[in-house]
Amino acid sequence: MSRQIPFKLVLLGESAVGKSSLVLRFVKDQFDDxxxxxxxxxxxxxxxxxxxxxTIKFEIWDTAGQERYKSLAPMYxxxxxxxxxxxxxxxxxxxxxxxxxxxxxxxxxxxxxIIALCGNKTDLSIRRQVTQEEAKKYAEEEGLMWAETSxxxxxxxxxxxxxxxxxxxxxxxxxxxxARAGGAKGVDLNRQSASTPNExxxx
Ligand code: GTP
Ligand code: MG
Numbered sequence: 001m002s003r004q005i006p007f008k009l010v011l012l013g014e015s016a017v018g019k020s021s022l023v024l025r026f027v028k029d030q031f032d033d034x035x036x037x038x039x040x041x042x043x044x045x046x047x048x049x050x051x052x053x054x055t056i057k058f059e060i061w062d063t064a065g066q067e068r069y070k071s072l073a074p075m076y077x078x079x080x081x082x083x084x085x086x087x088x089x090x091x092x093x094x095x096x097x098x099x100x101x102x103x104x105x106x107x108x109x110x111x112x113x114i115i116a117l118c119g120n121k122t123d124l125s126i127r128r129q130v131t132q133e134e135a136k137k138y139a140e141e142e143g144l145m146w147a148e149t150s151x152x153x154x155x156x157x158x159x160x161x162x163x164x165x166x167x168x169x170x171x172x173x174x175x176x177x178x179a180r181a182g183g184a185k186g187v188d189l190n191r192q193s194a195s196t197p198n199e200x201x202x203x
Contacts, residue, residue: 004055007168010076013086014097015065018120021151022086026161031152038064041076048165056165077105082114083173089119089148090127095135100112102142114167116145118160121152
């Protein structure tokens, strides 16, 4: 008997690191060179087949990275089964911001949350500021999954979402309506259209 299991996934990270672009790549296999900054958050879904009987349905909250939306984030990571915290490999400061989000998730999200640290924009590696070694070491110390991606080329994007899907606890189904437990109540999300993601998985 085939089953589709929903899991809530939240994307966090500094503005312009490519969260929406990663989602757009993952959900629609598209990329925009000129994406508008997300307002509030965007909601999208995508399925990942695990085996012939089981499909994971990701219910994705793509949050806005601009500072003025920071206070909304807990609504989206609360009850999330997994989080992708994105930084831009060409911007050291964006890894610092990612560390801040990870500390907040470790303190305030569900203790069972699966966290993946994602270094995006590998197509710009000529401008790289964050080494793979540094990010990987930090991820190992914190027990996080880690991968590098390029939403632009698609490198690593499906891989990171698939790796997360494989780590999800299928025996303990998510709470009913988990994906909607966060922001959908009485909040004007100003939804945007889907976005895209990318690759390089060490998970
Ligand atoms: P906020 O919504 O403001 O939080 O930003 P975001 O993290 O969603 O970033 P977004 O996806 O809007 O991307 C910001 C800019 O980076 C856009 O111009 C994208 O085209 C570009 N971009 C995103 N991913 C990549 C990538 O992998 N490579 C390159 N070269 N550019 C990228
Ligand atoms: Mg965005």
